[in-house]
Amino acid sequence: MKKEGFFNIVGGDFSRSGEASTQLKQILHSMGINNDTIRRASISTFEAEMNVIIYTPAGMLKYEIDDDIIKIIVQDMGPGIEDIDLAMKEGYSTAPDWVREMGWGAGMGLPNMKKNSDEFKIDSVPGEGTTVEMIIYPKKGRE
């Protein structure tokens, strides 16, 4: 049983926040993946999706799901991250005030993604874009 696919994410469109991650969540449910794994995958993808919406013009969320591995790649079209170590620090954010007023941009996104993944890789080229790769190994059983 293997499934793969992708969702496009439009930057700046807050009305569609969480759409890609919600659809991925439904796919994981339909495949009988256990709840804790779905929870971790949902948090990771929602945060990645929000970063595309908040900071970039557009991006794509690609997934490959198999019985023993969930791989999620989120790729965007820029602007890229100058200092990845700094961006990974909990509480550090470059979000504008209006995004913070919405309750986003608290500097928790990337740390949340890393925490909820078994493997987390981030590559970024300033001026070009960022790619995040997250791997989650599903636990056995339903819970």
Added chain:
Amino acid sequence: MKISEVISKLQLTAYTRMPGGEELINNVYVSDLLSDVMANAHEKGIWITLQTHINVVAVAAMKNIPAVIIVNGRKPDDDTLKKATDEGVAILGTDMHAFEAAGILYNMLNG
């Protein structure tokens, strides 16, 4: 406690219909930071916040949170209510501050 009991005890305004009014709630989380809710809120609990925009519903749905209480007399945005209805998330409101609302719920759960 049931959501319907919470509504009557706190005299909440129900902005959406309550399909899950009889659902049992064992947890409450108070936060206005959406990433914090995603990371730390309990599934199937009540979420207290002053945020009113549409992303509240997406986060609640992702966390299987059946009901959100918006405090300080703030009114939810129209698109928030529309999405909440689609997703089956109850949006409730009160003039109380988060501390007061949380205090009453704390006593209901632990009293």
